[in-house]
Every structure is written in structure tokens, then in C-alpha cells.
Amino acid sequence: MTYVPGWKIHDIYLQVGNVRQRKTLMGESSCEGLFLCKLPEETPPAEAIFVDKVRIGLIGVWGRGRMARHWHESDRAEVVAGADINEAYLAKFRETLNPDAFVTTDYRRLLERKDIDAIAIFSPDYMHEEHAIAALEAGKHVFCEKPLAITTQGCDRILRAWKRSGKQLMVGFNMRYMNMIRTMKEIVDSGVIGEVRAVWCRHFVGFGGDFYYHDWHGTRENTTSLLLQKGSHDIDVIHWITGKYTKRVTAFGSLDYFGGDKPNDLTCDDCPEVRTCPEAQPGSTRVQCAFRREIDVEDNNMVLMDMEGGVKAAYLQCHFTPDYHRNYTFIGTEGRLENSEPEGKVWVKTRRSWSKHWKELSDRTYEIKRAEGGHGGADPVICEDFLDMVIDGKEPVATPEAGRMSVAVGCAAAHSLRNGGIPVDIAPIAWEE
Numbered sequence: 382m383t384y385v386p387g388w389k390i391h392d393i394y395l396q397v398g399n400v401r402q403r404k405t406l407m408g409e410s411s412c413e414g415l416f417l418c419k420l421p422e423e424t425p426p427a428e429a430i431f432v433d434k435v436r437i438g439l440i441g442v443w444g445r446g447r448m449a450r451h452w453h454e455s456d457r458a459e460v461v462a463g464a465d466i467n468e469a470y471l472a473k474f475r476e477t478l479n480p481d482a483f484v485t486t487d488y489r490r491l492l493e494r495k496d497i498d499a500i501a502i503f504s505p506d507y508m509h510e511e512h513a514i515a516a517l518e519a520g521k522h523v524f525c526e527k528p529l530a531i532t533t534q535g536c537d538r539i540l541r542a543w544k545r546s547g548k549q550l551m552v553g554f555n556m557r558y559m560n561m562i563r564t565m566k567e568i569v570d571s572g573v574i575g576e577v578r579a580v581w582c583r584h585f586v587g588f589g590g591d592f593y594y595h596d597w598h599g600t601r602e603n604t605t606s607l608l609l610q611k612g613s614h615d616i617d618v619i620h621w622i623t624g625k626y627t628k629r630v631t632a633f634g635s636l637d638y639f640g641g642d643k644p645n646d647l648t649c650d651d652c653p654e655v656r657t658c659p660e661a662q663p664g665s666t667r668v669q670c671a672f673r674r675e676i677d678v679e680d681n682n683m684v685l686m687d688m689e690g691g692v693k694a695a696y697l698q699c700h701f702t703p704d705y706h707r708n709y710t711f712i713g714t715e716g717r718l719e720n721s722e723p724e725g726k727v728w729v730k731t732r733r734s735w736s737k738h739w740k741e742l743s744d745r746t747y748e749i750k751r752a753e754g755g756h757g758g759a760d761p762v763i764c765e766d767f768l769d770m771v772i773d774g775k776e777p778v779a780t781p782e783a784g785r786m787s788v789a790v791g792c793a794a795a796h797s798l799r800n801g802g803i804p805v806d807i808a809p810i811a812w813e814e
């Protein structure tokens with residue numbers, strides 16, 4: 382039996398073998414008394430685990446880290462600490478989220494703390510591997526933003542650390558929690574379009590310049606490829622909705638608009654061309670020149686995916702489009718599914734036939750419900766799923782394996798497009814070193 386003195390108990394967990402049951406307690410009472418009276422007579426010897434709130438520490442408190450407010454607003458969690466290399470961001474974090482939070486510029490100080498149950502990683506992509514492995518080795522549950530790491534091998538190292546640790550890990554695939562994506566998954570799972578054979582995703586990254594070419598995202602050293610950034614979401618959605626992983630890819634891509642010959646240290650704030658440059662965003666948090674020399678990640682990518690079960694998929698990503706949305710098409714043996722983010726709709730068209738034996742169903746239009754919260758309402762839901770995972774041991778919708786597989790596809794596609802479009806096989810997860 383584990384009892385942590387000083388905790389205000391509102392939930393008690395009875396663990397019998399692998400089964401953990403939650404009992405919510407009302408009012409004040411002594412732990413010993415409650416433990417005894419809550420146990421049915423036939424219950425075999427059990428471990429009781431008393432839980433107050435999941436106490437979460439963040440690595441990377443600003444930018445995406447601000448999503449952590451959903452945990453802090455929940456009655457099942459509180460954000461109690463933050464690590465960041467930027468002291469101004471740490472100050473803003475305390476000011477806006479929790480004035481009593483422990484803050485540090487050295488993430489290892491966070492991991493040493495016994496009063497932190499879980500770590501949420503919102504640092505830049507190239508730090509995820511180090512931060513995730515260190516947090517798991519420190520005995521913390523981990524929420525890691527996508528991409529899980531910037532190499533396939535790095536993802537495998539995280540997965541092995543996860544298995545060794547016995548702790549819980551999930552990846553920040555919030556698209557899996559969006560109403561539109563969930564609706565599409567439900568439709569495919571229902572079988573109404575038959576067996577999926579082809580998937581096309583056109584990704585118009587209208588804010589590509591703002592998000593990816595004005596800061597650290599612009600170099601291969603930091604990101605490998607933007608197929609791991611935005612692309613990791615879409616590759617994952619294709620995997621998730623079809624229920625198949627990619628086996629092999631071939632890709633073409635190039636840097637057609639961003640990058641150039643401007644100095645690497647030029648910023649919009651100091652640029653003599655600030656008034657005429659189409660990409661200038663002075664005063665923003667991202668002000669590195671989008672046309673600087675060091676930029677080497679492609680802004681125009683086309684990937685063909687050969688998937689399990691013979692499914693074929695195409696993922697097309699362009700970072701200099703005027704509009705911002707994703708258009709998916711899933712074609713099955715009996716129909717076709719397509720979405721429109723701008724219209725908030727999903728359409729199902731079923732096949733026509735002269736045969737009397739063909740099951741001719743109706744075409745349908747789904748109006749996607751609007752939801753409150755960031756990323757189409759997905760952020761509060763993914764935060765709740767993380768708490769369900771930590772508290773109840775529920776498998777998250779956004780699994781670590783899925784995080785690894787989408788990175789593996791992005792890395793393989795980057796290798797292909799940088800080597801004349803050669804086909805590249807996706808290696809299975811290396812569970813053993």
C-alpha cells in the first residue's frame with residue numbers, strides 16, 4: 382500500500398494484478414478506514430494507490446507549451462514546474478499559469494524532483510530524444526510533442542527507454558483528436574466505402590513561411606525535413622485511418638521559394654528590405670530571415686507511400702500556398718471519402734452500378750461540429766487522454782509506436798528525395814539494441 386502523507390485524497394485506486402479500479406471518495410476520512418471499507422470481501426490482496434492530482438512539469442514552457450493550461454484547468458492535474466532555456470519565458474509561464482511553479486533553466490533539476498509525476502516535452506524537435514529518454518529514466522510519465530525525434534533511430538531509442546522504464550508515454554498527435562479526423566476514421570471503420578485502396582492528402586501549408594522559415598525549423602540539422610514537422614501529423618492520419626503502416630516510400634522535393642543568399646544572422650527587425658519583403662514579420666517571435674543561406678529544408682515535397690495490404694498513398698506538401706488547409710481523399714472498393722477544412726465538411730460518395738445486386742447506398746454530407754479549444758478542439762481532448770493514461774493506465778489514442786512510424790516515413794522520404802527519388806524501405810521498430 383502506498384500512502385503519500387499530506388496529500389488531499391479524492392481518489393483511491395485499488396490495484397489487483399494488472400487491474401486498477403478508481404473509487405472516488407467523498408468528504409474527509411482516514412485512509413486506513415476507507416481502504417478497509419472500500420474493499421469487497423472477496424477481493425484478493427490488493428495494493429491501494431492514493432492519488433491527488435497528477436503533477437506535471439514542462440520542458441519548453443512557451444510556444445506550444447502554453448497548451449499545458451488545459452491540464453492546469455483540469456481537476457485531475459496541475460502544472461507545478463517548468464524548465465526552459467529562456468528566462469523571460471519562464472517568468473511569463475509563472476505569471477500566466479502558476480505563480481508558485483518551480484522554474485529552472487536546467488531541465489535536469491526538474492527531473493530530480495520527487496513531487497513531479499509526469500513531464501510534458503514542448504522543446505524543439507532536436508531536443509525531444511534527449512528530454513524524453515532522461516524523463517523516462519528519471520521515472521516520469523511522458524507526453525512528447527511530435528515529431529517524437531528527428532531520426533528513426535532516435536525514436537527507437539525513446540521506445541526502448543519507455544519499455545525499460547515501465548512508465549507511460551504518448552505523442553502529441555492532436556489531429557487524432559480532431560472531430561473531422563475522427564469522423565473520417567469512423568466512416569472508414571464502418572466499412573461504408575469498402576476496403577481502402579488509395580489515399581491522397583494535399584497539404585496547403587499557408588503559414589509555412591511564418592512557422593518554419595523564420596526560426597530553427599529551417600535547417601536539416603534541427604528538423605531533418607519538414608516531412609517530420611507538419612508531415613508527421615498527416616502521415617500518421619493516413620496510418621491511423623487506414624489501420625496500415627507504410628512499408629516503402631519514394632519522394633521528390635526541393636527548396637523552391639524560401640532560402641537564398643541573405644546572411645544567417647539577418648532578422649526582420651534589422652532588415653533594410655523590411656518594408657518590401659513579402660515574408661517580413663518584424664516584432665514577431667520568429668524574425669530570422671526566411672531567405673537566409675543556411676535554410677536547407679525543402680518547401681515543396683511529394684511522397685508516394687506503398688503501405689501494408691497494398692494500400693497506396695500520396696502526400697503532397699507545399700509551404701508557399703496562399704491558403705492553409707488539408708484535403709484528404711480515401712478511396713475504397715465501394716466508395717470515396719473526402720474532407721474540406723474550410724467548409725467544415727466531410728463527404729461520402731458511394732459507387733453507382735446498373736447491377737441489381739450492388740448495394741447502392743446514399744451519398745452523404747457530414748457537417749463537422751465546431752469544438753472549443755486549440756487545434757479545432759483537439760488540445761483539451763488530448764490533454765484528458767494523457768491524464769486517462771497516467772491515472773487509469775488507458776492506452777492513449779496517440780501511441781508512441783505511431784509517433785515512431787510517422788517519423789520513419791518522413792526520414793525515409795527525405796532520404797529518397799535527396800537521392801533522386803530512390804525507393805526506401807521503412808525499417809521495423811528496433812525494440813532490441
Ligand SMILES: NC(=O)c1ccc[n+]([C@@H]2O[C@H](COP(=O)([O-])OP(=O)(O)OC[C@H]3O[C@@H](n4cnc5c(N)ncnc54)[C@H](O)[C@@H]3O)[C@@H](O)[C@H]2O)c1
Binds near residue numbers: 470
Ligand atoms: N501538435 C501540434 O499541433 C504542435 C503545434 C506546435 C508545435 N508543436 C511541437 O511543439 C514543439 C515546440 O514547438 P514551438 O513552436 O513551441 O517551438 P518554439 O521554438 O516556439 O518553443 C519551444 C520552447 O522550448 C524552449 N526551448 C528551446 N530550447 C530548449 C532547451 N534546450 N531546453 C528547454 N527548453 C527549450 C523555448 O525557449 C520555447 O519556450 C515542437 O516539437 C513542435 O513540433 C506541436
